[in-house]
Amino acid sequence: MPSDGTPVGAASIPLSVPFLGGNERDYVASCIDTGWVSSAGPFVDSFETALARRAGATHAVATTSGTAALHVALLLAGVEPGDEVLVSTLTFIAPANAVRYVGAQPVFVDAEPRYWQMDVDLVRAFLEHDCDVIDGVLRDSRSGRRVQALLPVDILGHPVDMDGLRALATEYGIAVIEDATEALGASYRGRPAGNLADLGCLSFNGNKIVTAGGGGAIITDSGDWADRARYLTTQAKDDPLEYVHEEVGYNYRLTNVQAALGAAQLEQLDHFVAVKRRIAAAYELAFRDIPGVTCASQAPWADSTFWLYTILVDDAVCRVDSRGLMRRLEAAAIQTRPLWQPLHRSPAHAGSRVLGGAVAERLNRQALSLPCSVGLSPEQQDRVIDEIQAALR
Numbered sequence: 001m002p003s004d005g006t007p008v009g010a011a012s013i014p015l016s017v018p019f020l021g022g023n024e025r026d027y028v029a030s031c032i033d034t035g036w037v038s039s040a041g042p043f044v045d046s047f048e049t050a051l052a053r054r055a056g057a058t059h060a061v062a063t064t065s066g067t068a069a070l071h072v073a074l075l076l077a078g079v080e081p082g083d084e085v086l087v088s089t090l091t092f093i094a095p096a097n098a099v100r101y102v103g104a105q106p107v108f109v110d111a112e113p114r115y116w117q118m119d120v121d122l123v124r125a126f127l128e129h130d131c132d133v134i135d136g137v138l139r140d141s142r143s144g145r146r147v148q149a150l151l152p153v154d155i156l157g158h159p160v161d162m163d164g165l166r167a168l169a170t171e172y173g174i175a176v177i178e179d180a181t182e183a184l185g186a187s188y189r190g191r192p193a194g195n196l197a198d199l200g201c202l203s204f205n206g207n208k209i210v211t212a213g214g215g216g217a218i219i220t221d222s223g224d225w226a227d228r229a230r231y232l233t234t235q236a237k238d239d240p241l242e243y244v245h246e247e248v249g250y251n252y253r254l255t256n257v258q259a260a261l262g263a264a265q266l267e268q269l270d271h272f273v274a275v276k277r278r279i280a281a282a283y284e285l286a287f288r289d290i291p292g293v294t295c296a297s298q299a300p301w302a303d304s305t306f307w308l309y310t311i312l313v314d315d316a317v318c319r320v321d322s323r324g325l326m327r328r329l330e331a332a333a334i335q336t337r338p339l340w341q342p343l344h345r346s347p348a349h350a351g352s353r354v355l356g357g358a359v360a361e362r363l364n365r366q367a368l369s370l371p372c373s374v375g376l377s378p379e380q381q382d383r384v385i386d387e388i389q390a391a392l393r
Ligand SMILES: *Cc1c(COP(=O)(O)O)cnc(C)c1O
Pocket: 064, 065, 066, 067, 068, 091, 092, 094, 095, 153, 179, 181, 182, 203, 204, 205, 214, 215, 216
């Protein structure tokens, strides 16, 4: 066995790795040739322009990470210390952490069982029955906190049912921030993900659909918000010559080198999404008739990116549970991963309120994300499929 633990004779198949097959090398080299390597430069501008176009929005402001984008988006939406923000409980932890950065408290919302996205009915019930309007301010009647925003996540690249959430947000006068970090290239009723709400956030870390090495962006149609995002992400500099700052800002601007990588990746987005969908279709065909296995499904109103293709394994029916299947695939040098611990169970957010929660807990127990890199060959995918069929049949 080589020192990394890979069994000899079986090339390992990673869960999801970047595909760097376009202009990445040329664009990064041009940063070095021109000396534009830091947090300004032509690729930052062209990357922002291309992102805004892809998301069908007027503005994109590039940031150092998706988490930084979420932090600034919450500030733009007027979230203040002591407020509450409704966040998906079944998600990577970043959006909940961003809520805490601004001193607010997450109220976690369960997933609905069909598409695994934030459950609109739970949000409606909370706003209708658990909140009061006191002196024109919407308050959680149990905690007394002001409810200021909704922060749904497009889980695994499938858009959330945004029309229902937006109607509620309009009725109750609160903002909606879409965490579209897994959904660049997806669409909802024909509209691109990323610009489905008041503000959208994207991430370009190494395992997202498009990577810049690291990075993120805020998407908005508001020129005022875009200006303010640029201001807050560059240390809130009011006089660049005399270094006068009216407020505490952040060092959150993307570098030109990262933007060069991101711009080259973004040119390939359509191809990446097409490959992800082809991989998803092949898995679906292979697994849909296995009793106890549920494949990721797509709503009739959604075009998912299938960012991480995920199946559910019901151990009351199958011979192994999701973790047993994971270990068996690991022994065959195939990397898979469960979904995140639901955030209402996370020690980092202990004491937070949750609306529902049982669906997310079941999904956490049963889910396994399968290899789905853009570079996954049909032969590799067949090997994954054969191993899983052998384990489950
Ligand atoms: C990846 C991810 C983020 C944050 O991304 P970073 O760029 O790593 O900060 C935020 N939200 C979700 C749902 C993610 O999957």
